[in-house]
Amino acid sequence: MTRITVTVNGAREETAVEAHESLLTTLRERLGLPGSKNACEQGECGSCSVLLDDVLVCACLVLAASVDGREVRTVESLADGSALDPVQRAFVETGAVQCGFCTPGLVVATHALLRENPEPSLAEIREALSGNLCRCTGYGQIVEAVQRAAKTMYLHGLDDE
Amino acid sequence: MTVLAGGTDLMVELNFGRRRPEHIVAIDRVGELAGIERNGHVRMGAGVTYTRMLADAGSQALAEAARTIGSPQIRNAGTIGGNLGTASPAGDTLPVLAALEATVVLRSKAGERRVPFADYMTGPKKSVRRADELIVAAEWDEAGPAQTYMFVSTRNAMAISIAGLAMVVDRARKRVGIGLGSCGPTIIRPADAEGFARGLFDEAGWERPHRPSESAAKELGRLVAAAARPIDDVRGTAAYRRHALAVMGARALSRVAQIA
Incomplete structure (x- = not known):
């Protein structure tokens, strides 16, 4: 086991990790953050998308031992208590959620997109979410949710209530 | 010793228990490997990610190849050094390095070795890189926009x-x-x-x-x-x-x- 110190959602966490453990396992099994979903474990589905030092990555492809001293933001950091953030709210309002398994990853990927590109085109949205698989919805409402979130955030900023 | 760059190949092997290396050295934060030098000749550090290549590749074909790879998540993690290290015939940057007649720069304690890409790959996921060598860069002459x-x-x-x-x-x-x-x-x-x-x-x-x-x-x-x-x-x-x-x-x- 290796001891690491990592800042997760703003809080400094210290934990021991196995040598071959992924960041996804650490988040879910050791830090009690099951929002990042474990599905393919090979970077194909995007369900475990997190921001590592502000860069969108699949947590399953990050070696836990290598995040010592770094900063991770997960989907759990977005809502303020029961108040959803604009992206989460847009997903609910457009019905972009069916089984919900892919939703946390899509929400995190949407944040990464809208931070860089507040007014994405349809093609840019599809491209930005191309690493996130949804097997229920057919993506139509997901794309709509991103457009809706972009509009809300553009009009009111991130802290819109 | 196993070297971990972007993790897009090695982590899959670890997650599925196909490999259990005793020692892993993560090189993704080694600044010396993350540089791109351009002065008619391009030297791209092994740690340069596909995302970075989209904006600054020193080769239009390489930027296009980087664009085809994976997804934003994968492009943010995967590196040119990793593509070379895995040496898959399906590695998308590798046909470009071949067409550019690039040189693979390898380094070990014994010194630096420069291998023309044409001599680098020897088979599917096989290369002339020795176990004690680290891929540090790929180099080529800038070839213009065509x-x-x-x-x-x-x-x-x-x-x-x-x-x-x-x-x-x-x-x-x-x-x-x-x-x-x-x-x-x-x-x-x-x-x-x-x-x-x-x-x-x-x-x-x-x-x-x-x-x-x-x-x-x-x-x-x-x-x-x-x-x-x-x-x-x-x-x-x-x-x-x-x-x-x-x-x-x-x-x-x-x-x-x-x-x-």
């Missing part, structure tokens, strides 16, 4: 190439490089196709854009396909790969000949 990369796959994202083709026409040096991916045990350089293309540029003038005739483009495609050594596998049949290569060869020639 270059492209294209690939065929089941979707535009998150799909392993069924066949890929890079074409580089260095008008200043009067050189044509073509690299073929996913259609042989290593990346293939179709020598006859390159020679045929050189002849076309000799005729049309290296410094000028031109529109190749349909028959010339078709012949180039035929020569490209003839040089491939594809197999049938889960992603496609050998016949389909040859067909795709012929189409891509013709299309690539038509595209780059018009860029000067």
Whole structure:
């Protein structure tokens, strides 16, 4: 086991990790953050998308031992208590959620997109979410949710209530 | 000792228990490996990610290849050094490095070794890199704008190439490089196709854009396909790969000949 110190959602966490453990396992099994979903474990589905030092990555492809001293933001950091953030709210309002398994990853990927590109085109949205698989919805409402979130955030900023 | 760069290959092996290396050295935060130097010659550090290549690759074909890879998440993590280290015939940057006649820079305690890309790969996921060597960079001469990369796959994202083709026409040096991916045990350089293309540029003038005739483009495609050594596998049949290569060869020639 290796001891690491990592800042997760703003809080400094210290934990021991196995040598071959992924960041996804650490988040879910050791830090009690099951929002990042474990599905393919090979970077194909995007369900475990997190921001590592502000860069969108699949947590399953990050070696836990290598995040010592770094900063991770997960989907759990977005809502303020029961108040959803604009992206989460847009997903609910457009019905972009069916089984919900892919939703946390899509929400995190949407944040990464809208931070860089507040007014994405349809093609840019599809491209930005191309690493996130949804097997229920057919993506139509997901794309709509991103457009809706972009509009809300553009009009009111991130802290819109 | 196992080296971990972007993790897009090695972590999959770890997650599925296919490998249990005793020691892993993560090099993704080694600043010396993350640089791109450009002064007519490009030196791209092994730690440069695909995302970075989209903006600053020192090669249009390499930027296009980086664009085809994975998804934003994968491009943010995966590196050129990792693509070289895995040495898969389907590695999307590798046909470009072949077409650019790039050099792979390896370093060990004993010193630095520079290997032409043509000698680097020896088989599927096999290379001349020794266990004590680290890939530190890829280098090539800037070849101008007449270059492209294209690939065929089941979707535009998150799909392993069924066949890929890079074409580089260095008008200043009067050189044509073509690299073929996913259609042989290593990346293939179709020598006859390159020679045929050189002849076309000799005729049309290296410094000028031109529109190749349909028959010339078709012949180039035929020569490209003839040089491939594809197999049938889960992603496609050998016949389909040859067909795709012929189409891509013709299309690539038509595209780059018009860029000067």
